[in-house]
Amino acid sequence: MAAVQLVEVGPRDGLQNEDAVLSIDDKIELIERSVASGAKRIEAVSFVNPKRVPQMAGAEEVMAGVPRSDSVSYIGLVLNRRGLERALEARVDEVNVVVVATEEFSRRNQGCSVDEAVAAAHDIVRDARAAGVAGTVTIAAAFGCPFSGEVDPATVGELVARIAECEPAEIALADTIGVGVPAQVRRLSEVASRNAPNIPQRWHFHNTRNTGYANALTALEVGAHALDASIGGFGGCPFAPAATGNIASEDLIYAFDRSGVDTGVNMNVLVEAATWLGGALAKSIPAQLGRAGGFPVG
């Protein structure tokens, strides 16, 4: 039986773009529900400036309150040295560092050039490793940029090669704005495998244009080590305010379960968690499983 890791990113990317800001207790409950679903890796918090991203405030309090066990790994998003310090202090199990694939998005979103972001990622991954914490580097906007449009897979391939120099535990390829198609997944997987053959690939998809699940299933086919998804499919897209967000964990697990792919994650627990989260965010749930029900019934 094939197997893949689900990285539950609901507590981080799922909440980051929602208008409502959850209480610390609700954030902890979302993480507890993620653990209860069977997810073994959870992107739990972001150590960004809470003035810039108020939805992500209270990362330290959240991490102080989550249940700890050897079988669950909590990931903190960090963008700079200050973020890494906070993450280590809060005892995350992994860090995820972001490098944007295009110059314009990098400057607008991270406030630095791509070169500066790569250098920062090297430092963060090395310092995290020295502290016993695994580091992922995510290449954002790898499938397309809201400012500069198409992104050449060769550009992503070059970035992969440069990132690989610091030997991260994983490289994640992210369709940040949800424009990708399976043909791109195949091309990016090829260039990444060529330029960093020994580094596992993680993938991050949004369903903004209804291609997210096709992309995820294709990523699995070409050897994905891990796939991001978010309970309920919350998360939205800052560049298309009416659009939906991350691919939903429960809908992805439905497809995996029926395809004979083992994740160890229970779809029904996710559906319940999404119902609870929809209530907490006062929003309708983008995922379909809760409405449609599983199959076969019962």
Add this chain to the structure above:
Amino acid sequence: MAAVQLVEVGPRDGLQNEDAVLSIDDKIELIERSVASGAKRIEAVSFVNPKRVPQMAGAEEVMAGVPRSDSVSYIGLVLNRRGLERALEARVDEVNVVVVATEEFSRRNQGCSVDEAVAAAHDIVRDARAAGVAGTVTIAAAFGCPFSGEVDPATVGELVARIAECEPAEIALADTIGVGVPAQVRRLSEVASRNAPNIPQRWHFHNTRNTGYANALTALEVGAHALDASIGGFGGCPFAPAATGNIASEDLIYAFDRSGVDTGVNMNVLVEAATWLGGALAKSIPAQLGRAGGFPVG
């Protein structure tokens, strides 16, 4: 460049499960908008009993009002001899006959056994051909049945072989209730290709559980001749009342356009048509393209 036929089924399957019933003029306008999008095959009407399916009433009036041209083929759904007579009288270009893959769904939905439905399909396809009209046979519930659950691909394979005896122009494999996954598409394509190697395959997907687009792209990969989709993704599912319907034409064309697959259909015209149809049905649009916008922008 790869190519595939889009069969626009919005006027038939898209409207069939909606609560609102469109006027004859609106039905004709939807077909005109489908033609304007560049669709070359349009499932325009259903010759079922209007007492059983009021949404499909007025098929004759609709067909009398649509623009005719050599480059567009109008398909009428028929279930029996009476339906075929009406379809020929109304001058459809093609007929689509349905056989359900499972005994229980066949008896409940069509009021006949699978054997009786196969025999009827043979007669209809032969009589239509004698009248110069091409016939497709659709195998409904080929991916799963709302009553009997899992459907063995071998059962579908046997049905394909029996249907092939009447040499239809096309066999369509339909995920009527939206439970399928790409692994099933591959298996069904294999058995259908083995049992009817010379008959083109058409596929019909619903996005009820967010697997529809992945299924469609997989069908294309394994040699689909034609794919059904519906403007705006309307259509719903009678077995999951809150769920969405057919895969949306505009979202499918987005994926095809970005994958280098030629259909000759214009996504922007479809988005406009979906906006109009959402107004006519007084319903929000399941498709995502209208909300998210295309890519690259402009």
